[in-house]
Amino acid sequence: MTTVALTIAGSDPSGGAGIQADLKAFSALGAYGMSVITALTAQSTQGVNGVHAIPSQFIEAQFNTLYQDIYIDSVKIGMLMNKEIVTSVAQLLNDNPIANIVLDTVMIAKGGHPLLKADAISAIRDLLLPLATIITPNLPEAAALLDCSEAKNEEQMQQQGYELLKLGCQAVLMKGGHLPSQESPDYLITRNNIIRMTSPRIATRNTHGTGCTLSAAIAALLPKHHLEDAIKHAKNYLQGAIEHADSLKIGKGIGPTHH
Ligand code: PLP
Numbered sequence: 001m002t003t004v005a006l007t008i009a010g011s012d013p014s015g016g017a018g019i020q021a022d023l024k025a026f027s028a029l030g031a032y033g034m035s036v037i038t039a040l041t042a043q044s045t046q047g048v049n050g051v052h053a054i055p056s057q058f059i060e061a062q063f064n065t066l067y068q069d070i071y072i073d074s075v076k077i078g079m080l081m082n083k084e085i086v087t088s089v090a091q092l093l094n095d096n097p098i099a100n101i102v103l104d105t106v107m108i109a110k111g112g113h114p115l116l117k118a119d120a121i122s123a124i125r126d127l128l129l130p131l132a133t134i135i136t137p138n139l140p141e142a143a144a145l146l147d148c149s150e151a152k153n154e155e156q157m158q159q160q161g162y163e164l165l166k167l168g169c170q171a172v173l174m175k176g177g178h179l180p181s182q183e184s185p186d187y188l189i190t191r192n193n194i195i196r197m198t199s200p201r202i203a204t205r206n207t208h209g210t211g212c213t214l215s216a217a218i219a220a221l222l223p224k225h226h227l228e229d230a231i232k233h234a235k236n237y238l239q240g241a242i243e244h245a246d247s248l249k250i251g252k253g254i255g256p257t258h259h
Helices: 018-028 056-069 083-095 118-131 139-146 154-166 210-224 227-243
Strands: 003-011 031-044 047-053 074-077 100-103 171-175 183-190 193-200
Touching: 003 018, 003 056, 003 210, 018 031, 018 210, 031 056, 031 083, 031 210, 056 083, 074 210, 083 118, 100 118, 100 210, 118 139, 139 154, 139 171, 154 171, 154 183, 154 193, 171 210, 183 227, 193 227, 210 227
Parallel strands: 003 031, 003 074, 074 100
Antiparallel strands: 031 047, 171 183, 183 193
């Protein structure tokens, strides 16, 4: 049976992040991809110039139309922009269960543009996080969710991962890319296990959409793999995309990865 994966996220017309990246990852990993768009952005590799949030009634119309017709194996949640959209997506997933929910706690684009309003962070924590099979925060996002300062080392990273787990999700993938270390350590934390996974740092500035790509890859793989295998496989996929990023030569700014 084909895995059907849905992304509920924002559009990046430059193709490197958002739903465009998610659909590429779904397809490359053998899943049939669908999208519910939460926001349009005007952006390129040089940054985000504008954001237009979709009215929540129309987000609901997109989701309900799909859900009534097509069985959905997994969903990846990305950019949600504001509290109203977060509340609406949480309600949709409460009313219409999906077995595998990957929550990428998107907050700020690499260029610094906000992709989530500050007053929506508590709604993500309180309404969406408890529904998630796995959340994939980077260190600034984990700190914002916990309302504490950013982890400075691996010990603090693990502690914050456990704090997030206590808030009700089934697993946390703490992404340590922001630590100033040679390798980039991630921790997969569940109620009965903690696994350290590292990736070598790759010297490239073309990392636009890495978080989107990883969470979409996990959503594509979760329905047919155990959690740990899905994460390892998804990380390998992203690693390959970053390794080949410089061969793309797209745009003048932070370019996309190649996948
Ligand atoms: N644009 C959209 C629509 C996104 O969903 C995201 C990330 O989730 C970004 C931009 C940010 O991409 P990056 O920070 O990797 O440049």
